[in-house]
Amino acid sequence: MKQHSAAGVIIEDPKGWLLCHPTNGGKSWDFPKGNVDPGEDHWVAALRELREETGIELDLETISLLDLGQHAYQDHRDLHLFYIRVNEVIDTKVLVCESMVNPPNGKPFPEMDRFAVFPKKRAIAQIYPRVRKWIETNAAYILE
Numbered sequence: 001m002k003q004h005s006a007a008g009v010i011i012e013d014p015k016g017w018l019l020c021h022p023t024n025g026g027k028s029w030d031f032p033k034g035n036v037d038p039g040e041d042h043w044v045a046a047l048r049e050l051r052e053e054t055g056i057e058l059d060l061e062t063i064s065l066l067d068l069g070q071h072a073y074q075d076h077r078d079l080h081l082f083y084i085r086v087n088e089v090i091d092t093k094v095l096v097c098e099s100m101v102n103p104p105n106g107k108p109f110p111e112m113d114r115f116a117v118f119p120k121k122r123a124i125a126q127i128y129p130r131v132r133k134w135i136e137t138n139a140a141y142i143l144e
Contacts, residue, residue: 013088017120054096
């Protein structure tokens with residue numbers, strides 16, 4: 001049985017653009033996301049991953065996360081997605097990933113090395129196919 005082991009955030013700026021980062025060797029794009037720690041709520045994990053991967057820290061007292069639900073992300077885990085619209089334009093030049101990959105025989109490097117913002121439909125067209133299909137089927141209203 002799969003466990004809801006990952007959580008992520010789709011973050012939209014006032015221009016209606018979505019924040020993405022490259023994945024799969026640059027062949028596709030994805031939203032900030034990562035593993036849920038034992039005992040951690042999914043929304044807490046999603047915001048933690050956003051902070052670790054981009055440096056964006058959101059005030060839990062002043063934001064409203066929309067729970068988009070969960071879906072089969074990979075064969076061995078599910079992804080719980082959230083959505084938020086922020087009040088400021090996202091400047092990708094100031095984003096910094098604090099999360100490091102530690103290869104066994106090499107020098108540590110940032111998990112995310114670049115970011116981009118795309119208009120909604122372009123962003124969705126470029127993301128991981130399972131996530132794209134799930135959003136188009138179950139959360140298409142965020143694309144309007």
